[in-house]
Amino acid sequence: MASPQAAKDLAGFLRPYAEAVNAAIEKWLSDASVPAALAEAMRYASLDAGKRIRPALVMLSAEAVARPESWAAEPTPAAVAIELVHCYSLVHDDLPPMDDDALRRGRPSAHVKFGQAMAILAGSALLTRAFEVLSLGLADASIAAKLVAELAAAAGPAGMIAGQVADMGLCPVPDGAEGGKYIHLRKTGAMIRAAARMGGICAGADAKKLQALTGFGEKIGLAFQITDDLLDATQPTEMLGKTAGKDVRDRKRSYATELGIEPARRLAREVTDQALAALEGLGPRAAKLRDLAALLSRRNR
Amino acid sequence: MASPQAAKDLAGFLRPYAEAVNAAIEKWLSDASVPAALAEAMRYASLDAGKRIRPALVMLSAEAVARPESWAAEPTPAAVAIELVHCYSLVHDDLPPMDDDALRRGRPSAHVKFGQAMAILAGSALLTRAFEVLSLGLADASIAAKLVAELAAAAGPAGMIAGQVADMGLCPVPDGAEGGKYIHLRKTGAMIRAAARMGGICAGADAKKLQALTGFGEKIGLAFQITDDLLDATQPTEMLGKTAGKDVRDRKRSYATELGIEPARRLAREVTDQALAALEGLGPRAAKLRDLAALLSRRNR
Numbered sequence A, B: 001m002a003s004p005q006a007a008k009d010l011a012g013f014l015r016p017y018a019e020a021v022n023a024a025i026e027k028w029l030s031d032a033s034v035p036a037a038l039a040e041a042m043r044y045a046s047l048d049a050g051k052r053i054r055p056a057l058v059m060l061s062a063e064a065v066a067r068p069e070s071w072a073a074e075p076t077p078a079a080v081a082i083e084l085v086h087c088y089s090l091v092h093d094d095l096p097p098m099d100d101d102a103l104r105r106g107r108p109s110a111h112v113k114f115g116q117a118m119a120i121l122a123g124s125a126l127l128t129r130a131f132e133v134l135s136l137g138l139a140d141a142s143i144a145a146k147l148v149a150e151l152a153a154a155a156g157p158a159g160m161i162a163g164q165v166a167d168m169g170l171c172p173v174p175d176g177a178e179g180g181k182y183i184h185l186r187k188t189g190a191m192i193r194a195a196a197r198m199g200g201i202c203a204g205a206d207a208k209k210l211q212a213l214t215g216f217g218e219k220i221g222l223a224f225q226i227t228d229d230l231l232d233a234t235q236p237t238e239m240l241g242k243t244a245g246k247d248v249r250d251r252k253r254s255y256a257t258e259l260g261i262e263p264a265r266r267l268a269r270e271v272t273d274q275a276l277a278a279l280e281g282l283g284p285r286a287a288k289l290r291d292l293a294a295l296l297s298r299r300n301r
Helices: A010-029 A036-046 A053-065 A076-093 A110-114 A116-137 A141-155 A160-167 A176-203 A207-234 A255-259 A261-278 A280-297 B010-029 B036-046 B053-065 B076-093 B110-114 B116-137 B141-155 B160-167 B176-203 B207-234 B255-259 B261-278 B280-297
Strands: none
Touching: A010 A036, A010 A053, A010 A076, A010 A116, A010 A280, A036 A076, A036 A110, A036 A116, A036 B160, A053 A076, A053 A176, A053 A207, A053 A280, A076 A116, A076 A141, A076 A160, A076 A176, A076 B116, A110 A116, A116 A141, A116 B076, A116 B116, A116 B141, A116 B160, A141 A160, A141 A176, A141 B116, A141 B141, A160 A176, A160 B036, A160 B116, A176 A207, A176 A255, A207 A255, A207 A261, A207 A280, A255 A261, A261 A280, B010 B036, B010 B053, B010 B076, B010 B116, B010 B280, B036 B076, B036 B110, B036 B116, B053 B076, B053 B176, B053 B207, B053 B280, B076 B116, B076 B141, B076 B160, B076 B176, B110 B116, B116 B141, B141 B160, B141 B176, B160 B176, B176 B207, B176 B255, B207 B255, B207 B261, B207 B280, B255 B261, B261 B280
8 A cells, every 4th residue: 555655754754744843833832921931841842852643644634635725724723733732641641640651752751850730730731822823823713613623622521531531540441442442532543533634624625525534534543543552562662762561561451452463463454444445535635644644554663 | 889789799699690600511511422430520620619700700791891682692601611711720720739739619629539630631621621612602703713812821821821830939930019910910810801801702892892891800800819818818718618828828929918918908999999990981881890890809708
């Protein structure tokens, strides 16, 4: 399924999108009204790190729908907003009362560097600013309102937060693979699905195209999580930039631990193929989304 | 300055607004997709408690601008959103790494009842849902986008979060009364100002009326904080429903401790008069906002 583009490595493929979103995050976080110590913690948690998969997915989904000159809205603010929310979730998830992880993206976690109080506040500040970016960054208010609804639903108590509640064992979850699916659809899946949809909304996708992007986002989110679980189980900490082997140690649900390594690898390939199939209606314009799917399935960190 | 309406007690005056916003919060938090344990923590933190001053201020500000039949948008979703954000801030502020307070509104704080992880998650869920309420609850997308911008600015890293960062001593703050003002303008002032403005925006206020509401919100927010500080210094815990005497014990900036009790009382009266003066241009339609100002200055909890 791989195109020539897919031969490049994932980081190289993502770089132009990462650079664009980093510059935009930099701009949105440059605000002299924010206390310097808080601004520093917000920047630490959101800049110069991370592959920027979700922002790239926003941009690529918009590109898959229409040429930039006919987009309903420029999608960069949507890409910034979804990444700020992702970064907030990492800061809060790493806190001692949550997953208690001291290492993130190869560096001390925010609470190790700045203390727990500042980490809680900087995380909430990133979440809040994400919605400010959507409300101020989009010229078309009806697109802005749709994006706010999309992001809030994906990040909120029926989405990402529900996933973390379930992952921490704070609510009952079905046994076995069903439980793992419940968690992952929410904890990582909801935001990846939202990234694809938000790109489509910015580009002015009709219902059919939005449906194709939704299906792609759902499947690619699932494939992403399976690969994440496989990497956690098989790669050393130095390679991941975060603590490896945590899933087994913390008895977390993981495709690698529930299914075994080889069946999980097989499932990741199947789901990636389903993601590619979802794009069929979008034609050649979705070539880069296909490349992303192929590269994500082969990533090693 | 007190009208006959002001003779009623504050709780009685606020009751119809509190009941309306409670019913609306109930509706917005009834969502079968939210895990039951998370929904319970969100409800605990946001229902059946609190005076609902901010939601009432949203509704009264809308009423002060125009008759309901000519409002640009029904303001209840804005009232719900601002209260959900206020409740999230209480949950997070009470956490052990923050103010470490076990008592809130006469009951165990959320982290005492549900544990720290759930309190962090339920708080963030209330914040996120607030933006969902604005994006889904307003038929007019341009009003919705304005309200999102207003709420995010007031609650975010240049507003309420900056106030908490400063209040916790996590950033440098000017000495003496200037420092107290810096904290309070952000920690409580920004959200009260936003409540008045959001009501005005819903009612379709022109620039002049929005300016009047902004001035009122700023002054009433300051008066509210001075009274809060006075109550903390002079009332017992049983009366407040939260731990009394904390400002002195925690060496927090407080108008009562910085100025002394009597000068602080005088300042509260002066600032309340300035709030009333800001309303002059709104005429008799703002009568209930005036009542609110008078009642707030005389509250005893």
